Amino acid sequence: MRIFYFPDWITILSYVFLWPLMQVSIVIIGNKISDKHFDPNRFWLKTRRWEKNGDFYKHVFHIHKWKHLLPDGAKTHAAGFQKKHLRTLDPVYIQKFIAETGRAEIFHWLQIVPFWIFGLWSPFFVIWIMLGYALIVNLPCIIAQRYNRPRLIHMYEYYNKATEKC
Numbered sequence: 001m002r003i004f005y006f007p008d009w010i011t012i013l014s015y016v017f018l019w020p021l022m023q024v025s026i027v028i029i030g031n032k033i034s035d036k037h038f039d040p041n042r043f044w045l046k047t048r049r050w051e052k053n054g055d056f057y058k059h060v061f062h063i064h065k066w067k068h069l070l071p072d073g074a075k076t077h078a079a080g081f082q083k084k085h086l087r088t089l090d091p092v093y094i095q096k097f098i099a100e101t102g103r104a105e106i107f108h109w110l111q112i113v114p115f116w117i118f119g120l121w122s123p124f125f126v127i128w129i130m131l132g133y134a135l136i137v138n139l140p141c142i143i144a145q146r147y148n149r150p151r152l153i154h155m156y157e158y159y160n161k162a163t164e165k166c
Helices: 008-031 049-061 063-069 091-120 124-165
Strands: none
Touching: 008 091, 049 063, 049 124, 063 124, 091 124
């Protein structure tokens, strides 16, 4: 519901500057939250049966063909954990990687939420454009996290058992 009326140029500038500001703010706040809050067994991060340990995303979205094209946002700030490639098979690293997939998923969901704010000073149709933009930008990243996490959990369990035997 439009409450404020600004000149068109200010409205357009608000889109250009506020979206990135909101995205970066969410990331900065998210990086300060402890890994323990991103436990893959928590309700919102738990792999569901219908996801078939990530195979759903492979068969329906063919994620294995395009996920390498997704940008790794961790490169944009020093505190980021790069998730583009697995760097080691060390169980501690894999456990951190699993937590980071949870962090990334939750904060990509949160980056969708602010679309409605633009409705305070924009025509109604702009809200739908902003929602579309937020979904197009964030859903592929969410799908990638949902696809990778069960695979990483399986890998963690395998290598953790192997290191316990040594």
